[in-house]
Amino acid sequence: MASLPLKCYFLGLLCLVFFINIEKDSAGGKVWEAVMGTCSQFKDCNKYCITNGFPLGGFCKTLNPTAPPFCLCKYT
Numbered sequence: 001m002a003s004l005p006l007k008c009y010f011l012g013l014l015c016l017v018f019f020i021n022i023e024k025d026s027a028g029g030k031v032w033e034a035v036m037g038t039c040s041q042f043k044d045c046n047k048y049c050i051t052n053g054f055p056l057g058g059f060c061k062t063l064n065p066t067a068p069p070f071c072l073c074k075y076t
Contacts, residue, residue, distance in 0.1 A: 029076055030076065031056065031074050031075070031076055032074070032075050032076070033061075033072040033073065033074055034054070034072065034073045034074075034075065035070050035071070035072055036048065036049070036058070036070070036071040036072070036073055037070065037071055038068045038069070038070055038071070039060040039068065039069045039070060039071050040068060041071070042071050045058045045059060045060050045071035045072075045073075046058050046059060048071065048073075049071070049073035049074070052073070054073035054074060054075050055075075056073075056074035056075060056076070057073070057074060058071055058072055058073040058074060059071075059072060059074075060072070
């Protein structure tokens with residue numbers, strides 16, 4: 001069982017990625033990335049994002065070398 005500090009670190013990491021991870025879109029606007037969960041939870045991350053209201057789709061990304069990849073949905 002994970003200790004409380006480890007859980008807080010993991011939660012903080014997810015919040016950091018959710019709120020701060022901004023990249024430039026090809027049109028010059030800002031594209032945000034929302035963390036949906038680990039990629040193992042989804043058969044197709046991109047399709048999941050599109051069908052759940054994220055028209056820009058999604059992708060899997062490793063946020064930490066020791067953590068599994070996460071499904072990130074893109075939105076503006």
